[in-house]
Amino acid sequence: MAGPADNGATVFAAAFERFAEGGIPEVADVPDASLDLVERIRDLVEATVRTDVGPEVRAEAAELVSRAAELLRAATHDQVVRFARTSEGRIDQLTQAGSGLLNPQAPRLVFRETPEMATQAFDDSVEPRSVEVVADCRLTAAHSGPPGRAHGGVVATLLDHVLGLATSAAGVPGFTAGLDVRYRAATPYDVPLEIRARWTHCEGRKSFATGEILADGKVTAEATAVFIAPPEMRSLWSRNPRSAAAEDTVRA
Numbered sequence: 001m002a003g004p005a006d007n008g009a010t011v012f013a014a015a016f017e018r019f020a021e022g023g024i025p026e027v028a029d030v031p032d033a034s035l036d037l038v039e040r041i042r043d044l045v046e047a048t049v050r051t052d053v054g055p056e057v058r059a060e061a062a063e064l065v066s067r068a069a070e071l072l073r074a075a076t077h078d079q080v081v082r083f084a085r086t087s088e089g090r091i092d093q094l095t096q097a098g099s100g101l102l103n104p105q106a107p108r109l110v111f112r113e114t115p116e117m118a119t120q121a122f123d124d125s126v127e128p129r130s131v132e133v134v135a136d137c138r139l140t141a142a143h144s145g146p147p148g149r150a151h152g153g154v155v156a157t158l159l160d161h162v163l164g165l166a167t168s169a170a171g172v173p174g175f176t177a178g179l180d181v182r183y184r185a186a187t188p189y190d191v192p193l194e195i196r197a198r199w200t201h202c203e204g205r206k207s208f209a210t211g212e213i214l215a216d217g218k219v220t221a222e223a224t225a226v227f228i229a230p231p232e233m234r235s236l237w238s239r240n241p242r243s244a245a246a247e248d249t250v251r252a
């Protein structure tokens with residue numbers, strides 16, 4: 001049984017096996033109905049924080065929402081993970097809270113210039129390469145902290161996720177061990193945000209990245225982070241079938 005004790009290694013190992021057997025679906029194959037459901041729930045959350053209707057209408061809405069939850073619980077998975085392969089040959093976890101396509105709680109974070117992923121993680125014969133990862137996001141009132149600006153924890157989530165992907169792109173991924181965020185100015189919601197990140201260097205097992213969030217071309221927050229792959233994840237990632245995936249992508 002996977003869990004904190006094995007750092008999720010069991011779940012990853014099973015995913016890699018399925019990947020090797022061709023059992024991991026493409027992100028592009030996620031049904032429109034699944035994506036539509038997530039978008040509607042996000043709209044519902046925003047409507048909930050913005051609404052000014054009275055208690056009777058709220059009660060009516062609550063009934064409808066309960067009915068929807070009941071419908072969804074009709075079939076559930078043991079593991080709340082859904083792996084899928086992106087067009088860049090990366091395995092994504094579709095229910096993760098950073099950008100998960102199937103998680104309405106994740107911000108609408110979309111990678112714009114997702115670089116071609118490193119073909120092999122922790123390959124000593126291949127130098128990690130620093131590539132700029134760029135994502136777009138539009139936060140909503142549901143992500144607010146102080147009036148008119150985004151919550152600092154949400155800002156940290158965006159940076160954590162995009163910096164993490166930058167270490168993946170470089171071929172030296174890991175779990176976030178430290179994240180240092182500098183909040184330079186208010187990060188607004190309801191406007192386009194750009195999040196940029198790049199891997200900088202490794203020190204032993206530690207993989208470092210930097211990044212920033214821009215609104216209207218101005219930096220609102222910047223971060224440095226260190227990611228560490230525990231030994232059991234390192235050996236799993238090193239036989240990461242991304243190499244095969246990258247070849248497929250080139251062939252396609």
Ligand SMILES: CCCCCCCCCC(=O)SCCNC(=O)CCNC(=O)[C@H](O)C(C)(C)COP(=O)(O)OP(=O)(O)OC[C@H]1O[C@@H](n2cnc3c(N)ncnc32)[C@H](O)[C@@H]1OP(=O)(O)O
Pocket residue numbers: 007091092093096098160161162163164165168174175176177178204205206226228229230231
């Ligand atoms: C799907 C694609 C998505 C891609 C983006 C994902 C981004 C999101 C990423 C996450 O959210 S990850 C989830 C949040 N993070 C965690 O759950 C991590 C929890 N912590 C751990 O699992 C372990 O503490 C960790 C793997 C980070 C390290 O444990 P280890 O036992 O492997 O490390 P160890 O204690 O042996 O230390 C190894 C080295 O790292 C150093 N170190 C450990 N923790 C550190 C720390 N926090 N900061 C700096 N250095 C640290 C430590 O001093 C040592 O340095 P030296 O080699 O120089 O001696």
